[in-house]
Amino acid sequence: MTKTEVIASVAGDLNATEKAVDEAIARATTLVQAMIGGRTALNISPVVGADAQTSVLEAIASLSAARQAMVACHTEMAKDHRRLGYGIYAGADEKGPRPDTIGEHRLRAV
Numbered sequence: 863m864t865k866t867e868v869i870a871s872v873a874g875d876l877n878a879t880e881k882a883v884d885e886a887i888a889r890a891t892t893l894v895q896a897m898i899g900g901r902t903a904l905n906i907s908p909v910v911g912a913d914a915q916t917s918v919l920e921a922i923a924s925l926s927a928a929r930q931a932m933v934a935c936h937t938e939m940a941k942d943h944r945r946l947g948y949g950i951y952a953g954a955d956e957k958g959p960r961p962d963t964i965g966e967h968r969l970r971a972v
Contacts, residue, residue, distance in 0.1 A: 869948060876939065880932050887925045894918050 863871075897915050901908065 865948070869943070872939070876932075876936060880929075880936065883925060883929045883932055887922060887929065890918055890922045890925060894922070 894915060897911060897918070901911060
């Protein structure tokens with residue numbers, strides 16, 4: 863595999879994981895809504911199912927923490943990506959070598 867393929871593969875897995883966590887949060891919140899709606903439709907006391915609903919809400923809090931961890935992972939990987947010099951030159955394997963960045967470079971125009 864080329865560097866570009868490896869980077870694309872890891873980025874794809876990262877994005878898929880972020881999407882899966884978001885989907886899990888959305889499904890869990892839909893479950894809470896269904897639990898409340900079902901209880902209301904059946905005219906059942908709010909006490910019934912309260913422990914189960916609390917468990918789902920705890921799961922949502924845990925999923926939220928997982929989402930924050932994935933966002934932090936994404937941020938750190940983006941920093942590493944730039945630090946390793948891939949940045950906008952991620953496709954350098956196919957387009958040729960990256961430009962030489964050794965030496966003094968001065969901004970010519972703003």
